[in-house]
Amino acid sequence: MSAAFNGNADRVRSLIASGAAVNTKDSNGNTALMCAVHNGNVDSVNALIAAGADMRVTDNNGLTLLMGAAVSGKAGCVKALIDAGADVNANGPSGFTALMWAGNASCVRVLVHAHANVNASIDGYTALMSAARFGRADCVRALLAAHANVNARDCDDETAIYYGRAFPDIVTALEAVGGTNPMPRVGVHARDGKGMTSLMKAADAGDVDRINALVAKGADVNARGPNGQTVLELAKDHPDAVAALKAAGSKE
Secondary structure, X not given: OHHHHOOOHHHHHHHHHOOOOXXXXXXXXXXXXXXXXXXXXXXXXXXXXXXXXXXXXXXXXXXXXXHHHHHOOOHHHHHHHHHOOOOOOOOOOOOOOHHHHOOOXXXXXXXXXXXXXXXXXXXXXXXXHHHHHOOOHHHHHHHHHOOOOOOOOOOOOXXXXXXOOOOHHHHHHHHHOOOOOOOOOOOOOOEOOOOOEHHHHHHHXXXXXXHHHHHHOOOOOOOEOOOOOEHHHHOOOOHHHHHHHHHOOOXX
């Protein structure tokens, strides 16, 4: 197992030839194949798969080998696992696919080439939204090149631009292909599954432009959140948002 973790493919092959059990787990529940994927050593991955290593194992978070390779940006391992039959559209415990976990554009391109569904979603949340949210501009561009739906909406009625709003290069890339950050289609007083209105979410995020737009449409600036918080309390970490709300009549 240490040979797999350290990327010593020759040692891995030697141990396999000597009859080493390829599916033994260490004290943390890791197999040699999991270690090889984590290390990004494609030769070791291929040797272990050829020797019958179990590709169905998951880590302590329930992620498959393919998801683990994708999130760590190991494109070579992603391809090796796909070539060995890994399901590119399998869902993890949170519903995410490997494409939603992809840590770089190389992984995105390998997964897309293997027919990963670029518009798969969990409650409307897509790989493009995930890439935008975490500031992965290269992934955003790769997903757009694969025709990801730039204006898909999640269950909170948000688009990728909303999730990428903190990253100007991502916003620019999304807008260049027609991405927008429209007002929610639901009424301004409607609440999501967590009891939050659009104004509450904008306040919590410090999104002043969205706050002003919602106020102009009649959003209740003194509504209380699911735990009794005022809109101002939700905006407390964002001075500009607090100022905008107070100007609109929001009270403590």
